[in-house]
Amino acid sequence: MRRLIPLLIPILLLFLIPLLPVELFYIDFLLLLYMYAINAMGWNILAGYTGYVSFGHAAFFGVGAYTTAILMDKFGVSPFITSILGGLAASIFASLIGYPTLRLKGAYFAITTLSFGFVMEILFLNLESITGGAHGISLPLPPWDIRTFKIIFYYAFLISLLLVTYTTYKLERSRLGLALKCIRDNELAAESIGIPTTTMKMIAFMLSALFLGISGGLYSYYATYIDPPTAFSPNISMYAIVMTILGGGGTVLGPIIGAIILFTISQFTRYTFTVPGIDLMIFSGVAILVILFMPEGIVGRLREREVEIP
Amino acid sequence: MFTIFLQSLATGILIGGVYALMASGLSLIFGVMDIANAAHASFAVLSAYIVYWFYVKYGVNPILGSIFSIVLLFIIGVALYRFVVSRVSELMAFTLLFMISMFMENTMVFTWTNLYRRIVIKALSRSFEICGVYLPLDRLVAFAIAIGAVGLLAYILKYTYFGKAVRATMQNIEAASLMGIDVKRIYIITFGLGIVLAGIAGVMLGIIYPFYPAVAASWIGLLFAIVVFGGLGSLTGTLLASLILGVANSLVSTYYSSSWAPMIAFLVLIITLWIRPSGLFGRILR
Amino acid sequence: MSGEAILEVEGVSKYFGGLAALDDVSFKYRGGIMGIIGPNGAGKTTLFNVITGVYKPNRGRIIFMGRDITNLPPHRIVKMGIARTFQIPRPFSRETVLENVMASAIYGGEGLLGVEEAEREAERLLKLVGLSEKASVRAESLNIFERKLLGLARALATRPRLLLIDEIVAGLTPGEVDRMIELIKAIRGEGVEVIWMEHVVRAIVRAAERVIVLHHGRLIADGRPEEVASNPKVIEAYLGEGYVA
Numbered sequence: 025m026r027r028l029i030p031l032l033i034p035i036l037l038l039f040l041i042p043l044l045p046v047e048l049f050y051i052d053f054l055l056l057l058y059m060y061a062i063n064a065m066g067w068n069i070l071a072g073y074t075g076y077v078s079f080g081h082a083a084f085f086g087v088g089a090y091t092t093a094i095l096m097d098k099f100g101v102s103p104f105i106t107s108i109l110g111g112l113a114a115s116i117f118a119s120l121i122g123y124p125t126l127r128l129k130g131a132y133f134a135i136t137t138l139s140f141g142f143v144m145e146i147l148f149l150n151l152e153s154i155t156g157g158a159h160g161i162s163l164p165l166p167p168w169d170i171r172t173f174k175i176i177f178y179y180a181f182l183i184s185l186l187l188v189t190y191t192t193y194k195l196e197r198s199r200l201g202l203a204l205k206c207i208r209d210n211e212l213a214a215e216s217i218g219i220p221t222t223t224m225k226m227i228a229f230m231l232s233a234l235f236l237g238i239s240g241g242l243y244s245y246y247a248t249y250i251d252p253p254t255a256f257s258p259n260i261s262m263y264a265i266v267m268t269i270l271g272g273g274g275t276v277l278g279p280i281i282g283a284i285i286l287f288t289i290s291q292f293t294r295y296t297f298t299v300p301g302i303d304l305m306i307f308s309g310v311a312i313l314v315i316l317f318m319p320e321g322i323v324g325r326l327r328e329r330e331v332e333i334p
Numbered sequence: 335m336f337t338i339f340l341q342s343l344a345t346g347i348l349i350g351g352v353y354a355l356m357a358s359g360l361s362l363i364f365g366v367m368d369i370a371n372a373a374h375a376s377f378a379v380l381s382a383y384i385v386y387w388f389y390v391k392y393g394v395n396p397i398l399g400s401i402f403s404i405v406l407l408f409i410i411g412v413a414l415y416r417f418v419v420s421r422v423s424e425l426m427a428f429t430l431l432f433m434i435s436m437f438m439e440n441t442m443v444f445t446w447t448n449l450y451r452r453i454v455i456k457a458l459s460r461s462f463e464i465c466g467v468y469l470p471l472d473r474l475v476a477f478a479i480a481i482g483a484v485g486l487l488a489y490i491l492k493y494t495y496f497g498k499a500v501r502a503t504m505q506n507i508e509a510a511s512l513m514g515i516d517v518k519r520i521y522i523i524t525f526g527l528g529i530v531l532a533g534i535a536g537v538m539l540g541i542i543y544p545f546y547p548a549v550a551a552s553w554i555g556l557l558f559a560i561v562v563f564g565g566l567g568s569l570t571g572t573l574l575a576s577l578i579l580g581v582a583n584s585l586v587s588t589y590y591s592s593s594w595a596p597m598i599a600f601l602v603l604i605i606t607l608w609i610r611p612s613g614l615f616g617r618i619l620r
Numbered sequence: 621m622s623g624e625a626i627l628e629v630e631g632v633s634k635y636f637g638g639l640a641a642l643d644d645v646s647f648k649y650r651g652g653i654m655g656i657i658g659p660n661g662a663g664k665t666t667l668f669n670v671i672t673g674v675y676k677p678n679r680g681r682i683i684f685m686g687r688d689i690t691n692l693p694p695h696r697i698v699k700m701g702i703a704r705t706f707q708i709p710r711p712f713s714r715e716t717v718l719e720n721v722m723a724s725a726i727y728g729g730e731g732l733l734g735v736e737e738a739e740r741e742a743e744r745l746l747k748l749v750g751l752s753e754k755a756s757v758r759a760e761s762l763n764i765f766e767r768k769l770l771g772l773a774r775a776l777a778t779r780p781r782l783l784l785i786d787e788i789v790a791g792l793t794p795g796e797v798d799r800m801i802e803l804i805k806a807i808r809g810e811g812v813e814v815i816w817m818e819h820v821v822r823a824i825v826r827a828a829e830r831v832i833v834l835h836h837g838r839l840i841a842d843g844r845p846e847e848v849a850s851n852p853k854v855i856e857a858y859l860g861e862g863y864v865a
Contacts, residue, residue, distance in 0.1 A: 077429060124608040130425040131370035134432075135558050136607050139600040142555060146597040199726050199735060202715075206723045209712035216672065216706075217724040218698035218778055258551070262436065265429075274714075300448070301440035308436035315430050316421060 038182060042175040051174050055246070057287045058181035059239050060263055064271070064279030065188045066235030067264040072273030073201065074228040075208030076126065079134050080141030081236055081264055084114040086255035088237030089244035090148065093161040096245065103166075104180065107241030114237025115230040122229045126222070145256035160251025163244065177246045184242065185280075188235050193276050195231075204228055205274070236264075259304070263287075266307045269314050272321025277333060281322055286310070337466040342588040343581055348473040350580025352538045354573045355480035356553070357560040358487055359531030365567025365616075366504050366524045369419065370428045373435035375550035375557055377529050378536030380438060381407055382545050383446055385537050386453050396453060400537050404530050411529030416522050435550060442547035450544040458541065476538035483534055488569050500524060504567050552596065556583075559599035563606045565616025574614060625650055625683075626782060626813055627671070627702075632680030634666055634837075641666040642677070643837040649815065653808055655828035655845070656817040659858050663837040664817045665707060668784050672704050673697045685781065699730050701781035705788060709767035711759035717770055718742050718755040721777045728778020738777075745773040749803060765796045769803075776807065783807065785816040789823045801827050821858075825849060833857065 042051055063085065071077045088110030095101040095109060125136050148155045155161065166173060195201045203224045206214040215221050244250040263286070264279075271282025290303035318325055326333050360374045384403040388394035394402075414434075419427050458472035491497035502510040503520045511517050539545065539553075560579055564571030579599055587595045606613055627649040634642040642663045658664055669675045671682050673694040681690045689697055712720050721742035726733045733741070746752045749769040754762065762770060768788050775783055785804065789797045797820075804827060808814050818824045824831060825845040833841040833848055835857040841848045848854055 077425060079432065125604075128607055128611070131368075131428040132562075132607055132611070134425070134428050135370060135562075136604055139555055139558075139603050143597055143600045143604070146594070146600075150591070150593055199732065202719060202723050203727060205715055205719075206712045209714050210710045212674075213706065213710035213712065213774075214723075215674075215694040216698060216704060216710075217774060218695045218727040218729070219723070220695050220727075266433075269429075299444055301443045304436055305440035305444065308433040308440065311433040312430060312437060315426055315433065316418065319422075319426070 035186065039179075042178050048171060048174055051171075051178050053291060055174065055178045055181050057283060058178075058185045059243060060267060060287050061280045061283035062181070062185050062188050062239040063236055063260060063264040064267040064283050065185075065192055066232045066239070067261075068268045068273055068275075068279045069192065069195070069235070070228050070232040071265075072268055072275070072278070073196070073208060074204040074225060075211075076225065076228070077130075077134050077265075078232075079138035079261055079265070080144075081137070081232070082256045082258060082260035083137075083140045083144045084118065084233040084236035085240035085243075085260045086144055086148065086252070087114040087117050087233075088240030089250050089255040090155060090161070090240075091237070092241040093163060093244045093250045094154070096163055097161050103245050104242075106245065107180075107238050110241025110244075111234045111238035114233040114240070118230045118233035119226065122226050123222075126225045126229060141256060141258060141261055145252045148252040148256065155252070158251060160249055160254075161244075163248045163250075165248055177242065180242055181239075184238055189276060189280070191231075196276060200224065200227065208274070236260075262304065262307065263290075266311045268321075269311055269319075270321060272323030272325075275321070275323040275327075275333070278321050278323040338588065339585075340465065340467045342584045344467050344469060345473075346581030346584030347577055348469070348477045348580075349542070349584070350577040351477040351480045351484075352535055352542070353556065353560060353580055354576035355483050355538070356532050356535035357557050357564070357572050357576055358484055358569060359528035359535070360557050361561045361564065361566060361569070361572045362487075362500075362531070363525055363528040364561055366500055367521050368424050369431075369525075370424075370558070371525075371528065372428055372432035372554065373438065374528070374532050375553035376435040376438040377407060377411070378532040378539065378553065379442065379545060379547060379550045381533035381536035382453065382540030383442060383451070386451050386540060387446070389453060396455060396537070396541075400534070403537065404533050407533040408526045408530050411526035412522050414529075415525035419525070420518075420521070435554070439547045439550055446547070448546050448548070450546050451540070452544045453537065453540045455541060470542075472541050476542055480535060480538055483531065484569065484573060487531065491569065496523070555596070555603065556599040559603035559606075561613075562611070563602050563613050565613030568613075568615035571613055571615035624686075626685060627815070628681075628683040629667075629671070630681045630683065632667070632670060632677045632682065634663075634670055634675060634677050640837045642670065644680070645834070645837070645839050646680075647832055647839060647842060649813075651813050652829040653804070653814045653816060653827050655824035655831040656815065656834060657819070657821050657824055657831060657848075658834035660819065663834050664819075665786060666837075667834070668704060668786055668817060671697075671784065672702060695727075698728055698778050698780075701779075702784065703728070703775035703778045703780035703782070704784040705768070705771040705775050705786055707787045707790070709764070709771045711762065711767055711770055711774075713758065713760035715759060716756050717746065717751055717759055717762070720759050720770055721745055721773045724774040724777035728780075741777060742773075745776050748776070748806070749773045750799075764791055765793075768792070768800070772803065772807070776812065780812060782813045782815065785814060785818075787817060787819055789818065789820050797823055821849070 067078065067081050088107065091110035091113040092106040095106045096103060121140065125133065128136055149157055203219045206219060207221050207224060211221055240255065267282035267286050268279045270286060271280065272278030286307060289306055293302040293306065314321065323333055356378055360371055363369055363371045381403045384406065385396050385399040388399040389396050419430060422430055455472065458475055461468050461470045491501060499515045499520055502513060502515060503517055507517055556579065560572060560575045564575030579602065582598050583595050586598055625648040629645055629647050632642055632645045633640060645667065656664055666675065670677050673692050676691060681688055684700060684702060689700065712723065722738045725738035725741040746755055749772050751766060751769050751773060754766060759770060789800055792800065801823060804814060804816065816824060816828065828845055831843065831845050831848045832839060833854050840857060841851045841854050
């Protein structure tokens, strides 16, 4: 725990920021950054620690987003509880598809999860009666003013990110975490020393989905509107993947560092270039370089240089 | 009523043939080297753009343009495998190729914008009619070329030394190298060949359909579905699966709704991997 | 050797496609160091894979300590007391040597062990095999001999009743082979039963009290090392028909 103390000061600063007279633009910026960081941390649990690289994690984000939207819109459930329910819904969804999917190895797992991302988008586009189809679902604006609204969500995302980070930190040091890392390194050997790999992978899968479900659940209320291309956007998956790869899979701070760097770049390109897709071009280029020359990521490289970093 | 069914069937079969060509390259790479080439469809689109650009900008005959595109793609494929893909493990290869496809796609947006393009060849703009079913000439020609290419591939695999070496490598790497086959070279050439097949198919599709950079993303799911459903390393399986999926897509679009159609391929992929990963004709997954 | 059979292999057959990797193999094992030898492709590793639940046999049963374990998944069989090493070592490469053994100590027994207890047990075993100095090194940086030692330590951490050793002296120097044989005898001294499968016949003959021979998936000899080594069927299996005197 002592290693975390140096982080307390920056965290405290983050809590103080909204109380200062900063422009809403920065609140928004940080809020979305937290969201992408949460997504990356969630993906990291399954890919970085357990070795199962998913290309369709947006499916869980979308399930969370739509759970919130439908519960609020059709049943008037109070907000923020809906995001937790959204996380749970995503977890349950993961448990349903997890058993047959986690049996697949490597690239087959990747293409199955990739397919799921698309299947969910098409499904939600077509099930108009429940999901509103392409029209999406609009959520009522709350009675607060814009600034208060955004500040509330700033804290919601920040607290979620801190919880997710703490969970990952504890997981890494736990017996479950060790089992997951063994599964990642050599699944057959893990079985041979008594690790119940199926159960462990399922837990990782559901935990991973939980993070993204909560993130999606918060997002849809924040945006007050959700539709399938947004909820299940391949960008959600892509960003989580590249941010984690850059920062370092299988580490606690890696996804966050990757998120900070890449999200900043993406926002910068959005306001500088008019051509769409520059951010993805940069992201994919970065990913290619990292995979070839620094697969352990930034945190991994730092650790090799004997820097103690969680 | 029956005419509608026949029309749908015919459309599905014709397009299925072109998919078979594209998927055969993917199946080859997957079967020989255990690499899932996520960038396969992107190379197809790239090929279409190259031929289109030379045709529209410089008036170069599409046939010449295609030959140029194919040669270029072979070189790129060989270089890509030799210097990039071979450096990483098989799982990372998928991720790497996925990122390469993203990079290619967005570079194409940057270079050629998102406007829909199509290689329109006036000579092929006619259509034949048989029993009320319309068979557009461009699709017939594309089908013929695609099936011809697949046939040529089958011939190469069965009767040439290279083809036999490829099949030996597919079955057992150790045995193949003990027989004197340079497995590394086979890998390099196979990868290039697979990309070339994608390139030819890409031009065919570019003649039939309007294309744009992101269309690769919609093809890749279908391609993997074909390869998995048909069975890895089985050309027959790829052909059969392509026709089945082409027809299924067409029928669902005609009778139900075109918005559900894209899901078929993904569902086929998922369910095949869940229940019978070796597909129709493939060997058991290692 | 006690009278009760620890492990019974009853009529086990395993087919891959049309090929019989194991063909009606039966034996009763009552303890002590037993060697399994046979030329390459004889089915030795397949037999281990069937016993440890990696493969299900097409026919036959495996009975361990009186219980039918034929259809149990690998991690359950480990918890019941059968551990194994791998022919080509499979360390958890990104984890440290200590963590490799700790994971085994935690998950290998019936219940889950606590982290501190697992650490102590891991340290003890690393000392036994002689890897203490490498405890905080990543497993991927070990050489082949050290990896095999790690494999043994990891298997022992599951507190097994029976240890299956799969071709452990391949690729080792004569000095390393000697150390390995001494270590295996020491393991036996700790009360762990050992079935040792080996391609290098000399090593087995030095350590085993009983040897069985597999050839083309069939059991062709069973007895004391000296008897088996001079058995004409065994000689023929290894050297081919032309060499039988």
